Amino acid sequence: MIDWGAFLVVAAASLVATAAVVSLYSFGLRFRFLSRIDATTGESSRPAWATVLSYLCFVLSGCAVLFGIYLIVPFFHS
Numbered sequence: 001m002i003d004w005g006a007f008l009v010v011a012a013a014s015l016v017a018t019a020a021v022v023s024l025y026s027f028g029l030r031f032r033f034l035s036r037i038d039a040t041t042g043e044s045s046r047p048a049w050a051t052v053l054s055y056l057c058f059v060l061s062g063c064a065v066l067f068g069i070y071l072i073v074p075f076f077h078s
Helices: 004-032 048-072
Strands: none
Touching: 004 048
8 A cells, every 4th residue: 555645755855855956056056157247357257255155055965965875875874
């Protein structure tokens, strides 16, 4: 017999986790390529806070992926 309640919990958790990892990675890309043009020189530059946030988003999304692999592979937690 299928436990539909548990199935729905797993489906919802998978959907939320997928959305979180994809969002973190896409925010990381957005912050990585965020630039502004200096009015005096005309050169493009990226703010320091954008660089820090992009690396933070990439690290968090990588940690989420590694944690998912840890949960899937029984060798790591048996």
